[in-house]
Amino acid sequence: MMGLVDQPVSLSSMKIRTIFLSVLLCFSCQAFAGDGELPLIPLPVQAVPQAGQLTIGPGTVIRVVPSDAAALRVAHALSDLLAHSGGPTLAVVTEPAANDDPAIVIRRRTDAAVTQAEGYTLDVTSKEASIVARDESGLYYGAVSLWQLFTAHASGTTATVPAVRIDDWPRFGWRGLMIDSARHMQSVADIERMVDQMALHKLNTLHWHLTDDQGWRIEIKRYPELTRTGAWRTPPEAGKEGTPTRYGGFYTQEQIRQVVAYASARHITIVPELDMPGHAQAAVAAYPQFGVTGRRPSVSVDWGVNPYLYNVDEPTVHFLEGVLDEVMALFPSRYIHLGGDEAIKDQWEASADVQAKMHALGLEHPEQMQSWLMGRLGQYLQNHGRRLIGWDEILEGGVPGDAAVMSWRGTSGIQKAIQAGHDVVVAPDPFLYFDYVQSTRADETAGRLPMQTLQNVYAFEVVPQGLAPGQAKRILGAQANVWSEHMPSAAHLQHAIFPRLDALAEMVWTPAEKRSWSGFLARLPAQLTRYRQQGIGYADSAFAVTIDVDRVQALTSGKALVTLSNQVGSGTIHYTLDGTPPVSGSPVYAAPFTVTLPTTVKAATLTPSGTVLADARERILDVPQLRTIAGNELTACPSEHIDEMRAQPTPDATSLSPVYNVNVFDSCRRTPPLPLDPIRAVVVDIARLPRNVALAHDARLIVRRHASSVHGELEIRVDRCDGPEVSVTNLPDPKSSPRRFELTAALPPLRGAHTLCLLLTASPEDPYYGVTTLRLQQTTEQP
Numbered sequence: 001m002m003g004l005v006d007q008p009v010s011l012s013s014m015k016i017r018t019i020f021l022s023v024l025l026c027f028s029c030q031a032f033a034g035d036g037e038l039p040l041i042p043l044p045v046q047a048v049p050q051a052g053q054l055t056i057g058p059g060t061v062i063r064v065v066p067s068d069a070a071a072l073r074v075a076h077a078l079s080d081l082l083a084h085s086g087g088p089t090l091a092v093v094t095e096p097a098a099n100d101d102p103a104i105v106i107r108r109r110t111d112a113a114v115t116q117a118e119g120y121t122l123d124v125t126s127k128e129a130s131i132v133a134r135d136e137s138g139l140y141y142g143a144v145s146l147w148q149l150f151t152a153h154a155s156g157t158t159a160t161v162p163a164v165r166i167d168d169w170p171r172f173g174w175r176g177l178m179i180d181s182a183r184h185m186q187s188v189a190d191i192e193r194m195v196d197q198m199a200l201h202k203l204n205t206l207h208w209h210l211t212d213d214q215g216w217r218i219e220i221k222r223y224p225e226l227t228r229t230g231a232w233r234t235p236p237e238a239g240k241e242g243t244p245t246r247y248g249g250f251y252t253q254e255q256i257r258q259v260v261a262y263a264s265a266r267h268i269t270i271v272p273e274l275d276m277p278g279h280a281q282a283a284v285a286a287y288p289q290f291g292v293t294g295r296r297p298s299v300s301v302d303w304g305v306n307p308y309l310y311n312v313d314e315p316t317v318h319f320l321e322g323v324l325d326e327v328m329a330l331f332p333s334r335y336i337h338l339g340g341d342e343a344i345k346d347q348w349e350a351s352a353d354v355q356a357k358m359h360a361l362g363l364e365h366p367e368q369m370q371s372w373l374m375g376r377l378g379q380y381l382q383n384h385g386r387r388l389i390g391w392d393e394i395l396e397g398g399v400p401g402d403a404a405v406m407s408w409r410g411t412s413g414i415q416k417a418i419q420a421g422h423d424v425v426v427a428p429d430p431f432l433y434f435d436y437v438q439s440t441r442a443d444e445t446a447g448r449l450p451m452q453t454l455q456n457v458y459a460f461e462v463v464p465q466g467l468a469p470g471q472a473k474r475i476l477g478a479q480a481n482v483w484s485e486h487m488p489s490a491a492h493l494q495h496a497i498f499p500r501l502d503a504l505a506e507m508v509w510t511p512a513e514k515r516s517w518s519g520f521l522a523r524l525p526a527q528l529t530r531y532r533q534q535g536i537g538y539a540d541s542a543f544a545v546t547i548d549v550d551r552v553q554a555l556t557s558g559k560a561l562v563t564l565s566n567q568v569g570s571g572t573i574h575y576t577l578d579g580t581p582p583v584s585g586s587p588v589y590a591a592p593f594t595v596t597l598p599t600t601v602k603a604a605t606l607t608p609s610g611t612v613l614a615d616a617r618e619r620i621l622d623v624p625q626l627r628t629i630a631g632n633e634l635t636a637c638p639s640e641h642i643d644e645m646r647a648q649p650t651p652d653a654t655s656l657s658p659v660y661n662v663n664v665f666d667s668c669r670r671t672p673p674l675p676l677d678p679i680r681a682v683v684v685d686i687a688r689l690p691r692n693v694a695l696a697h698d699a700r701l702i703v704r705r706h707a708s709s710v711h712g713e714l715e716i717r718v719d720r721c722d723g724p725e726v727s728v729t730n731l732p733d734p735k736s737s738p739r740r741f742e743l744t745a746a747l748p749p750l751r752g753a754h755t756l757c758l759l760l761t762a763s764p765e766d767p768y769y770g771v772t773t774l775r776l777q778q779t780t781e782q783p
Contacts (some may be wrong), residue, residue: 017124037519038164039152039526040145041502042509043200052126052161054102056150057158058088062104066094070136071106077265078104078143085533087150088157089478104146105130105506106139114138118204119169122146124161137267141168141202148200151533152526168379172462174425174477175508176271177501180484182212182282183303184652185249190490192262197498197536199266203441205265207337207479209273210251213281213300215310217250218272221288223319224705230286233299235652236690241739243565243650248299256330271335271389272327276320277373278343281308290316292347292354301484301651304694305342312348312357312373321380334387335404338377341391344696358533378403395420404476416462418474426478431460432504434496435483437646438637439541439567442630443617445495446486450645453567454542458517460502480504486645489654491537498538521570542568543604543614545575551626552675552753559596560621564589564603569604571613584610598622629671631685631771632661637668637721637757641701645690647770649739660770664693666703666719669771676750678778682727684714684758687740687773691765705761710760716745721757731762731769735772740772 038047062079064071075092090104109132114121120133120142131142136272145166153159177198179186186194196205210218216230232248239245250263251259263270281300284291291297293309300306310316327336345366358369370393378388378400389404390414399405404423407413411431418423430436438454446625462478467542480500502524506515532537540656554560554607574586577595582604589603604616619625619626636642646659661669695702707713709730716727727745760769 024265037522038149038162038166039523040148041520041523041527042506043514043516043519043523044145044166044168045511045514046167050125050165051631052163054105054124054126054129054161054163056082056088056090056102056129056161057157058090060088060102060104062090062092062106064092064094064106068108070108071139073265074131074136074139074537075104075106077140078106078147081143081147082150085147085151085154085530086157087154087159100127103128103702106143108134108136108139109131110134114167114169116169117173120145122164122166122168124149124163124165125164129161132227132508137204138169140199140267141170142166144200144202148530151530170202170509171511172475172477172508174205174479175203175326175505176207176425176427176477176479177203177497177504178207178209178273178427178479178481180209180212181217181251182209182215182275182484184484184488185215185217186484186490186493188251188255188259190493191259191413193490193688194493194497195259195266195268197481197501200530201501203501203505204511205343205477205479206268206270207273207481208270209337209483211274211282212279213306213781214303215248215250215299216282218256218274218287218330218471219250220323221253221273222322222326225286226283226323228286230282230299233282233301235650236648236692241650244652249653252329252680254325256307260331269333270331271333271337272331273337273339274323274327276339276377277310277312277370278308278341279306279339280310281306283310284308286659287319290319292351299349300694301690302692302694304345304652305695305696305698306694307344308707309343309345309347310373312354312369317376319375320377324380327382328381328386334385335389336381336386337389337406338374339390340370340374340394342696343393345369359448360656361727367397369397370394371399374403375400382716389425392417393666395422406479408481411464414475415467415471418467418471423474423476426462427478427481429481431456432478432480434480434500434626435486438496438500438539439544440632441541441544441546442455442632443544443657444539444541444632444646444659445492445656446646447496448486449661452500454500454503455517455568457500458506458515458520460507461512462507463512469654478504478508485647485651488648488652491656494537495539495656498531498536499524499527499542521568525611525613528613529611542566543571543605544640545573545605545614545617547601547603547617547619549619549621549626553622554597555626555675559594561592561594562600562601562621563592564601566605566614567728572608573603574600575603577601581616582606595621597626613763627679627776629674629774629776631669631773632659634659634661634669634671634771634774636663637666637670637759639663639666639668639703641665645693647768649687649689650689651692658687659770659771660687660689660772662689662768662770664695664768665698665701667705667762668703669758669767670721671756671758671774673753674776675753676747676776677752679747679750679776680779681744681746681777682716682756683742683777685740685742685774686714687770687772688734688737688771689768691768699764702764704764705759707761707763712760712766714743714745715759715761716747717757717759718750718754719757721759723757725759731760734767744777 026347062075118137120138150159227250231250288296436452549560573589574582605613715725
């Protein structure tokens with residue numbers, strides 16, 4: 001029977017298979033979450049529970065061999081981690097054990113059982129915790145696992161950790177996160193805080209996006225105008241209603257060295273990205289002679305695809321090589337990312353000089369011109385011992401065989417790149433794009449739509465089906481991308497990244513066959529507790545309770561059938577109807593229930609032990625509230641082209657709310673069915689939003705509606721969005737009216753429930769209009 005314990009068992013399938021074993025290990029298995037899951041993320045490759053437990057407290061020491069500098073560094077890192085988490089400050093000692101006091105032993109061994117790079121063995125007994133690995137990274141990740149066990153079982157500065165043997169190593173060598181500092185810039189402290197979290201998730205690559213149309217964020221001493229001019233932009237409506245007159249900044253070379261060293265100490269490599277040949281407007285604004293037209297644009301305030309490209313003449317190539325010289329001096333990474341994405345070739349096609357260059361080189365189309373430029377710069381990197389990596393557009397005209405490809409346009413580019421002989425980093429839109437919102441809740445922050453939930457991320461598989469084993473080896477790993485157009489603050493960034501980073505971490509570390517969504521959910525509460533202890537503002541969208549009623553039925557009958565749910569269908573939902581916050585002793589939701597209006601429903605998701613998984617949500621159920629429809633409840637009208645975002649009031653607004661759902665191609669929004677029998681008007685609370693999305697060739701897809709008045713109209717149609725209007729109300733003058741305003745639109749008598757379509761006839765050159773709320777009124781008079 002003991003053989004059941006001796007044999008390695010995959011953690012995702014590990015069960016207490018007999019009553020005897022359950023009794024034998026009861027005191028240690030209580031420390032495992034859910035169905036025998038250790039409270040670890042990412043899930044280890046192998047974990048075997050053992051009899052006993054180890055108490056780690058102020059008297060524990062961390063013991064290393066004096067000659068092992070790597071183990072010594074990891075020992076101090078572990079001591080710091082525990083201390084910063086409210087645990088004890090453990091002494092690091094190098095002398096032999098003098099007594100039987102508990103100890104943590106950290107040592108490198110070339111004959112270690114775990115032979116994979118970055119792998120480790122963590123063996124916890126009743127006497128000691130031993131971390132063994134062949135390399136320093138493996139020791140560090142073993143220390144992280146022990147830290148997670150400690151924090152999951154801590155009481156003050158002491159924790160009783162279950163005895164367990166873990167043999168663990170990563171699935172992929174590239175486990176990354178991309179942070180965009182060009183659109184919105186993070187402080188050095190914010191970047192370092194994100195590095196800390198990456199390390200605690202066993203991620204090892206920070207892809208740092210440092211230049212784009214909207215800002216140049218890295219100091220290049222040879223070309224000071226890149227930061228003197230290119231690092232700053234003038235926001236739309238600058239100075240109006242609190243909008244800053246100037247936005248920008250950059251990282252000095254001293255700051256970059258600091259961040260690189262900080263990351264290296266946590267076993268994270270920073271791969272810098274300088275985008276080219278497109279997304280170059282900020283650089284061209286600084287040095288117009290390196291652009292195509294020779295004219296100086298402003299640094300862009302528009303997200304999306306802008307037209308400015310680098311030139312392809314020799315002075316421009318030498319300029320880019322000079323920039324790369326300083327970049328390589330700052331970043332020791334093997335890979336340097338040169339972008340290559342979304343470079344529309346209009347300027348090249350219109351330039352006689354560029355066309356002459358193509359003819360001289362024997363090139364037939366501009367994609368080959370881009371590949372020639374990438375090839376020149378790739379060779380320059382190779383001559384300096386570095387390697388080019390770029391977005392998957394670099395494949396279109398051919399690219400040097402030693403270049404690596406970052407596949408972002410869905411997953412089709414993965415196989416294409418591999419078949420062309422390139423290594424690949426998997427980073428597809430939308431699956432691993434954390435700028436998509438995590439839910440469509442009213443309290444969700446700004447971002448792109450449709451939503452990419454925690455479960456969507458967890459379900460993604462890095463290796464596409466159909467790849468042969470030899471081809472699959474070309475996949476270096478995967479990363480999530482965090483584009484910052486809608487993330488001007490650290491709070492926005494944290495909300496977008498966490499806890500989806502946990503799903504990513506497990507995806508790139510844990511073998512695919514061992515991953516389990518239910519097991520992940522069982523281990524996640526311990527991680528959310530760590531976030532709260534560390535002050536990480538994670539999104540609780542996955543567990544937040546939706547309080548749903550049939551609006552038509554409730555307004556018609558005066559009673560509401562209430563349904564409570566959360567996104568993941570996990571945890572225990574508690575609710576109250578008396579206005580008090582729900583706690584573990586509050587009623588447990590089991591089935592829909594009926595309430596009489598007016599009633600206030602509050603609900604929260606908790607674990608069985610009472611740990612809060614999502615803060616309480618509230619919904620007031622009365623006639624005024626049910627006749628008020630939030631803007632996020634309105635959906636895009638049926639259209640051939642829908643590209644939605646949750647936009648902020650201004651591009652650089654740092655508040656988390658309000659946000660407005662906008663389809664960049666069509667202004668039409670549609671309500672859910674509404675009971676309109678007594679209703680004679682709708683009051684629409686509208687916000688005027690800067691139209692700062694550059695669509696390039698896709699601008700032709702914008703639906704254009706004729707405006708009869710100077711500033712356009714709000715039209716309302718019933719049921720059919722392409723039907724006749726039943727109400728037309730003129731929009732106010734944007735120059736003389738506030739950014740947010742109300743319009744009251746009269747409705748004809750209507751019986752029963754109907755959908756309303758709201759259309760704005762303003763031209764595509766005018767601002768976007770976002771709906772804050774729509775209220776139903778029984779009179780056409782202003783309230």
